[in-house]
Amino acid sequence: MMKINGSGNTFFLNSRSRILSFGIFALLSLTILIGGQSAHGQETKASARKDILLEGDAKCTRCHDENESNPVLSIGKTRHGTRSDSRLPNCAGCHGESESHIKPKSGQDRPLPTFPFGKKTQNNIEGHNAICANCHKGGKFIHWSGSIHSARNVPCTSCHQLHAEHDKVRDKATQPEVCFTCHKEQRVLANKQSHHPILEGKIVCSDCHASHGSAGPKLMQRDSVADTCFTCHMEKRGPFVRKHEPAEDCTICHNPHGSSIDNLLKKRPPFLCQQCHEPSTHQGGIPGFGSGNSNATKTKGITMGRSCLNCHTNTHGSNNPANVGNERTFRR
Ligand code: HEC
Ligand code: HEC
Ligand code: HEC
Ligand code: HEC
Ligand code: HEC
Ligand code: HEC
Ligand code: HEC
Ligand code: HEC
Ligand code: HEC
Ligand code: HEC
Structure with a gap:
């Protein structure tokens, strides 16, 4: 009775996935009835574990669920959690198939997933960024590969939080604190007596800077410093x-x-x-x-x-x- 939060969620998820799995089961039975053949035998076995959010996530979510210190399933509340859009990645689309992680050789410690992205394990940033840049290219990302953040191996994920409903860097109110973690000098300046109203939340770093790279100097949003200033002045x-x-x-x-x-x-x-x-x-x-x-x-x-x-x-x-x-x- 008193376990409101955690177990409440789990219950919700469980009951939802039960309904879901019933649907899948019904569908599969139907396919078997129509298609009739043995090829479906394997799928039936796999469907014993049901996906919670994303296509094929059962092979991860059987271990990674709401009990994680950073709730993994909250990705369901982000754009990447929209199951209906086939352009979007599933767990393996970002983390890699991670077969040895799922099933370590007996007697061995569990190796990390192919792309763990974790703070402690950012030893493969180029690889990590390539995973993201594989889908996020062209358009706003046209200057990424030549940009200073890319050249200095700043991970996409040092600015973006993928499992969080609220991605701080894309919100005016919280963006500066993300940038300030690395740009301490700008934090000092923004606190001086005369300053752009950045801490007041009226203007943000990204009004002037294009974090993903730009044709102008110093990651300016426009082709020159002055042109960037003219957008407001x-x-x-x-x-x-x-x-x-x-x-x-x-x-x-x-x-x-x-x-x-x-x-x-x-x-x-x-x-x-x-x-x-x-x-x-x-x-x-x-x-x-x-x-x-x-x-x-x-x-x-x-x-x-x-x-x-x-x-x-x-x-x-x-x-x-x-x-x-x-x-x-x-x-x-
Ligand atoms: C059999 C259980 C199991 C399965 C299946 C599994 N994992 Fe894990 N995973 C673990 C364990 C255990 C850890 C280590 C947790 C820790 O140290 O806090 C871990 C850690 C991780 C981490 C964090 C790595 C880090 O930097 O600390 C990620 C990311 C991850 N798993 C992703 C996945 C993905 C994606 C899948 C599916 C493709 C998956 N896992 C399937 C058990 C599993
Ligand atoms: C769009 C890419 C992307 C997708 C899709 C994705 N992840 Fe992640 N995952 C990340 C990143 C990046 C991190 C590092 C922490 C962060 O940025 O939130 C991470 C962190 C994790 C961690 C470690 C959490 C911790 O507390 O350290 C686990 C476990 C994990 N993901 C599992 C999953 C599972 C399971 C799925 C599928 C339901 C999934 N991820 C889908 C990008 C993704
Ligand atoms: C398999 C392709 C794919 C991969 C891999 C991928 N994304 Fe995405 N991502 C998308 C698509 C598609 C969208 C939705 C874009 C749209 O709506 O125009 C999206 C949306 C986003 C958004 C915006 C979310 C929102 O709410 O509008 C961010 C930020 C993002 N991705 C960052 C990343 C990062 C960082 C990584 C690597 C950890 C990554 N993505 C990996 C395909 C991908
Ligand atoms: C230095 C911080 C930083 C880094 C590194 C970074 N981003 Fe961003 N990203 C931002 C900011 C700030 C925004 C929101 C403002 C903007 O669009 O300029 C954003 C917005 C986005 C969006 C949403 C764009 C839209 O049209 O709404 C996507 C997708 C995205 N980033 C993906 C990525 C990917 C993929 C990488 C790595 C290749 C990456 N970001 C690296 C800071 C960063
Ligand atoms: C009290 C008013 C006043 C102050 C204070 C003042 N100026 Fe001037 N300045 C003028 C006037 C009037 C002219 C025009 C003189 C003329 O046309 O012969 C002028 C002309 C100039 C010129 C062009 C002509 C020349 O003599 O080279 C320059 C350059 C200049 N000022 C710079 C400055 C600088 C730098 C300061 C501060 C160190 C300054 N002024 C302070 C009134 C002032
Ligand atoms: C009003 C526009 C504007 C805003 C807002 C702004 N910047 Fe800048 N920034 C510039 C200009 C112009 C330059 C290049 C000239 C300079 O270094 O003074 C620059 C340079 C920089 C540099 C390079 C400094 C160097 O020494 O090369 C960093 C880092 C930086 N900005 C970070 C930030 C961060 C972080 C924020 C948000 C807290 C931010 N900026 C907000 C205009 C802006
Ligand atoms: C993980 C650390 C990290 C984060 C977070 C980060 N940056 Fe940077 N940024 C760097 C590094 C490293 C450089 C390379 C120059 C240096 O060493 O200071 C850089 C350089 C820059 C420059 C100078 C560009 C030039 O051409 O000299 C600007 C402007 C900038 N960042 C803006 C931002 C903004 C805006 C954000 C937040 C949206 C941000 N950065 C977040 C690490 C970071
Ligand atoms: C980076 C150098 C630079 C700085 C700093 C600078 N000026 Fe100038 N100033 C110039 C140049 C170059 C001219 C053009 C000279 C010409 O046309 O003969 C000029 C022209 C002028 C003129 C007109 C002179 C004339 O003969 O018609 C005045 C007045 C003037 N500046 C005042 C100032 C004042 C006041 C400041 C400080 C707020 C200032 N300047 C800061 C470089 C500078
Ligand atoms: C030669 C020095 C100099 C340069 C270069 C300069 N400014 Fe200024 N600016 C000043 C001075 C001095 C003041 C204070 C004027 C006063 O109090 O009368 C000022 C004030 C301002 C103000 C606030 C007061 C007002 O007039 O609205 C803005 C905004 C401004 N400048 C924008 C710009 C922009 C944008 C550029 C580049 C296109 C620029 N400045 C280039 C010297 C300069
Ligand atoms: C996104 C809009 C925006 C951009 C871009 C922008 N500014 Fe501003 N600027 C503001 C706002 C808002 C204020 C505060 C006005 C107020 O408080 O009345 C301001 C104030 C100023 C002031 C006066 C500060 C004071 O102490 O009163 C100066 C000088 C200035 N800006 C220069 C610049 C320069 C130089 C650039 C380009 C590097 C620039 N601005 C780009 C929005 C912008």
Whole structure:
């Protein structure tokens, strides 16, 4: 009476498979009646064990059932658990026929299945990935074989959980924690004061990165960094009447993952700007700050508040056709 969870499930499964096996039995009897011949003798023997989820899984599920520490049968709640779709693998389709695993030679320890995929046994990652890539190719996977994750032997299964109803990496809310297990630096950055709202769940790594490979640099979703940024920051694409030339490469000034400086900036102005612009810019003094030539006057606007950005407010490009001077120097 008190055994609610585990045994409840088992009971459900058992009763379901009993109904199922009755169906199979009835069907088989019918086939034997019609086909009549001895070839079916063997099948009748095999059907003594019934499949629970997938075609032919009886040879595995007689040992692997709900009692597993990671419930094996929960694959039934995933896309791979749809029995009606013949493109999908059964147990052996992913794990290999595993004959010696099912039936070890007498006196020997049970060898692992051909493709165990287990965390402790990831010594055959290329083989493991090939099993998956055998079906998942073309389309979104066209760049997989040349991608850095593939080249560094990152297993498909370090990102994907196949037996879990909830595949963390494909859910916005839980994806970052999967990536962070290997990319610790990005975790640190994402926690900085200025950051893309990744931890807030508003944007995910896969908005910018194509984990399976891409034609662009750094696994970018689009062909370039800037094109990827433009998918959300369209206004930065322009066209501008006058463009700040380096603005094409967003990562010159921005760290996309996070920074302790506002606006994801890599350095604080004026240092950011002075990487390229001589500190001696504005030799004639800055208009509006008097015509004095003393260093104090010259540096006044530069060290205060937003520094260079006090005046040059349109760093990315300018569109004001009314004032040619302002346009030229990105002040409006
Ligand atoms: C006769 C019982 C039996 C059969 C049949 C059987 N297994 Fe196993 N399997 C085991 C045992 C025992 C282990 C070891 C469990 C452990 O160490 O926790 C195991 C372990 C595994 C593991 C985990 C390996 C690892 O990395 O630790 C996988 C995956 C697996 N079996 C898949 C299969 C598949 C797929 C089939 C069917 C093709 C199958 N098994 C059939 C008994 C069986
Ligand atoms: C789509 C591929 C795929 C299919 C189909 C599949 N498995 Fe697995 N299996 C995996 C992967 C990958 C793992 C490693 C753990 C994970 O990612 O969930 C695994 C892990 C296991 C384990 C080890 C679980 C543990 O606790 O370590 C067992 C046992 C197992 N599978 C048995 C089966 C059985 C039985 C079937 C058929 C009902 C099956 N698998 C179908 C891919 C698959
Ligand atoms: C025998 C072919 C086959 C094998 C082997 C296979 N898959 Fe699949 N997988 C499919 C098909 C077919 C789909 C459904 C695709 C669709 O709906 O467009 C699918 C779906 C998926 C999905 C999406 C699930 C969803 O809910 O939408 C993931 C993730 C996936 N597979 C990963 C893997 C990984 C990782 C492996 C290796 C451990 C693997 N697959 C092995 C055929 C296969
Ligand atoms: C570095 C992590 C990572 C690795 C490694 C990885 N994936 Fe994925 N996969 C993802 C993410 C993130 C998504 C969801 C977002 C997306 O489609 O870009 C996804 C989505 C999928 C989907 C669903 C696609 C769809 O159209 O919905 C399939 C199928 C899949 N992966 C299979 C694989 C296979 C097969 C491998 C190995 C060859 C693999 N993945 C390796 C991270 C990964
Ligand atoms: C807003 C877009 C964007 C998001 C979201 C994003 N990235 Fe990136 N990522 C980039 C760009 C652009 C680069 C290349 C420039 C750079 O390294 O700063 C990059 C580079 C990387 C690199 C390579 C770093 C190096 O030093 O070569 C890793 C690893 C990485 N990202 C992981 C992640 C992870 C993990 C997430 C999710 C937590 C994530 N990224 C989210 C845009 C993004
Ligand atoms: C199992 C570990 C692992 C996981 C999980 C993982 N990665 Fe990676 N990733 C790597 C390795 C290894 C590299 C190669 C570079 C390195 O050594 O840092 C890499 C490189 C990258 C790069 C740099 C690409 C380049 O061209 O330099 C990006 C971007 C990236 N990963 C994004 C992701 C995202 C997004 C996720 C989650 C969806 C993810 N990774 C999950 C191991 C992992
Ligand atoms: C998937 C959409 C998306 C993509 C792609 C994207 N961003 Fe963002 N970005 C956002 C969101 C959302 C915010 C937060 C806006 C807010 O809080 O008002 C943001 C904010 C910013 C900020 C301001 C941060 C702050 O501290 O206020 C900068 C700078 C920025 N993004 C640069 C980039 C760069 C560079 C790229 C390309 C590497 C990029 N973004 C790609 C969605 C995106
Ligand atoms: C030369 C340095 C530099 C480059 C290159 C650059 N930015 Fe910026 N960006 C800045 C500065 C400085 C700010 C802060 C502006 C301010 O506070 O007035 C900023 C702010 C932003 C903001 C947040 C405030 C706003 O205006 O919406 C976004 C989004 C942004 N940049 C996106 C991009 C994108 C996308 C690219 C690449 C196409 C890019 N930036 C290239 C310097 C740069
Ligand atoms: C990676 C180098 C680089 C960085 C960093 C950089 N610039 Fe520039 N800047 C340039 C280049 C190259 C030009 C184009 C020079 C030309 O057209 O004569 C330019 C042009 C300008 C101009 C117009 C100059 C003119 O003569 O019309 C202004 C103003 C300017 N930048 C301000 C800034 C500010 C403010 C920052 C910091 C937020 C900054 N720049 C950061 C490289 C840079
Ligand atoms: C107080 C306002 C102000 C501040 C602060 C300021 N500028 Fe300017 N800047 C101007 C004005 C006005 C012009 C146009 C001068 C002209 O057309 O003769 C200009 C012109 C420029 C030019 C192009 C002409 C030249 O002299 O080379 C560059 C490059 C430039 N500024 C960079 C910077 C950088 C880098 C900083 C920060 C270190 C900065 N400015 C801070 C107002 C300012």
